Amino acid sequence: MSSKFKFGAWLPDQADLDNPGVTEAKNVLPVAGNYLPYAPFKEYGLPGGAPLPLGLPAGAIRAFTPAQSVVYVASALSGGAEKIYVNNGSPWTDVTPIPSWAQSNYASWAQYGANVFVANALDLPQFAVIGGTSPFTQLTGAFGDAPRAGVLGIVGQFLVLGNLLASSQPFAVQWSGINAPFDWPTPNSNQAIAEQSGLQTLDASLGTVVGITQGDQWGLILLTGGVVRMTYQGGGVVFSFDTIYRAPGCLSPDAWCKVGSLIYYLSPAGFFVTDGVSSKSIGYGMVDQYYSSRLNPSQLNAVRCGVDYARRLIYWMLPKNGDGPNPQECLVYNYEEQRWTHVFDSVRAFVNQAQSALLTFGMEAFDETGAMGQFNGSPGVATLISPEMELNPGGKALVSGIKPQIAGNAVPLTVRVLSRNTTDEALTTTSAVSPTKSTGFADILVENRYLRAQIDITGPFTQAMGGEFIAQPSGSF
Numbered sequence: 001m002s003s004k005f006k007f008g009a010w011l012p013d014q015a016d017l018d019n020p021g022v023t024e025a026k027n028v029l030p031v032a033g034n035y036l037p038y039a040p041f042k043e044y045g046l047p048g049g050a051p052l053p054l055g056l057p058a059g060a061i062r063a064f065t066p067a068q069s070v071v072y073v074a075s076a077l078s079g080g081a082e083k084i085y086v087n088n089g090s091p092w093t094d095v096t097p098i099p100s101w102a103q104s105n106y107a108s109w110a111q112y113g114a115n116v117f118v119a120n121a122l123d124l125p126q127f128a129v130i131g132g133t134s135p136f137t138q139l140t141g142a143f144g145d146a147p148r149a150g151v152l153g154i155v156g157q158f159l160v161l162g163n164l165l166a167s168s169q170p171f172a173v174q175w176s177g178i179n180a181p182f183d184w185p186t187p188n189s190n191q192a193i194a195e196q197s198g199l200q201t202l203d204a205s206l207g208t209v210v211g212i213t214q215g216d217q218w219g220l221i222l223l224t225g226g227v228v229r230m231t232y233q234g235g236g237v238v239f240s241f242d243t244i245y246r247a248p249g250c251l252s253p254d255a256w257c258k259v260g261s262l263i264y265y266l267s268p269a270g271f272f273v274t275d276g277v278s279s280k281s282i283g284y285g286m287v288d289q290y291y292s293s294r295l296n297p298s299q300l301n302a303v304r305c306g307v308d309y310a311r312r313l314i315y316w317m318l319p320k321n322g323d324g325p326n327p328q329e330c331l332v333y334n335y336e337e338q339r340w341t342h343v344f345d346s347v348r349a350f351v352n353q354a355q356s357a358l359l360t361f362g363m364e365a366f367d368e369t370g371a372m373g374q375f376n377g378s379p380g381v382a383t384l385i386s387p388e389m390e391l392n393p394g395g396k397a398l399v400s401g402i403k404p405q406i407a408g409n410a411v412p413l414t415v416r417v418l419s420r421n422t423t424d425e426a427l428t429t430t431s432a433v434s435p436t437k438s439t440g441f442a443d444i445l446v447e448n449r450y451l452r453a454q455i456d457i458t459g460p461f462t463q464a465m466g467g468e469f470i471a472q473p474s475g476s477f
Helices: 192-194 288-294 297-302 356-362
Strands: 004-005 022-025 028-031 034-037 056-064 069-074 083-088 108-112 115-119 126-129 151-155 158-164 169-175 198-201 209-212 218-221 225-234 238-246 258-259 262-265 270-274 279-281 304-308 312-319 329-334 338-346 349-352 365-368 370-376 379-384 397-407 412-420 443-448 450-458 464-475
Touching: 028 209, 028 312, 028 329, 028 379, 034 379, 034 464, 056 108, 056 115, 056 365, 069 115, 083 218, 126 270, 126 312, 151 209, 151 218, 158 209, 198 238, 218 262, 258 304, 270 288, 304 349, 356 443, 397 412, 397 450, 412 443, 443 450, 450 464
Parallel strands: 022 338, 056 349, 108 151
Antiparallel strands: 004 464, 022 379, 028 034, 056 069, 069 083, 108 115, 115 126, 151 158, 158 169, 169 198, 209 218, 218 225, 225 238, 258 262, 262 270, 270 279, 304 312, 312 329, 329 338, 349 365, 365 370, 379 450, 397 443, 397 464, 412 450
């Protein structure tokens, strides 16, 4: 008898037996209803992609003007300080504020007009003119200094700061004058009222502000205990604030991303998306349990999020138990198809950039050596494992071969059979066997009750569809 199987969605949270998807999808990407090989991170060639002179990347942005595009990165040093570097295609230039900047291991970036702004929770926010090589300067204006903050973002015509540590208000936000990111008058003063600048203390039970999203007439404030929408009203009110979702909130400052008008974020309870009105799970019954069972709670700030807009993919670097600040596993989500996979690579920080820039630069990142690059390396070994099947209901089956259905230019691949007699037994795995060229079948002889097919593909391929068991009922029970 012949039994075919297809490679459906990766659903590690569901039962292995009769899983409606696949039990493993490693080092592959879920694209256009198919699985494609994962191209790992690859450093740029020198000089533009030269490793950072000192430290490890703590957050980066690609900023634009009509004339140029440059990358800024904050780099954490082991001695407790932090550097800021700029790169416009030449080696990195040190533009660290003078005299120094404290180490926080995370930097929040935003572009407003021809300026780029950065906050790191430990120092006063800084800014620089895009493309310049002078040191960053403290964010201040004619009416006072911007407050020390952990994160920042743009909402409409306002620069908004959150997690105001100097005033011991991690659950508060403060915004600049309208279309005046350098104006920070005292909240409720006549000047603040005239410029529509202000401060809002949110419900303390919502926890710490870890993200502020960009919007036109409204924006979202992500907190560790929920999500708040701030809507522009103008006049003396300026913004209204509405809690749209309570716990769980966003896990950490770099555990979220914006795609169009939607915000995708990782919480202690799993993966969510919000449209500014409500939040819903995107990982329940799929990967939430897989994620929560592996997350290292001591390395939450090592979670990093990046977006490949061209392929509709979101990457979440996952610091597993036993990992330090350099995660080695990444969960990948196709936000159009609601499908997941996971890949293994070493990425320390993604480069934030506008969606329109992706066609030119692609998704960029830094690895743990401080080198910058893209995801265009040579694919390694991809692994897909079918659902567990009972080919002979009520009895054992004798398998004599498996035919993998993988499209490509004669890609190297091997097949194994994973089997067991009861669902609580450990799996027994056969040796890897290559398919016979004449038949396409890998000749494997296995007799058992519950069976899975594992296919390992080395290098590039064009389509991974599924496979076929050749089996017959066995007399054994």
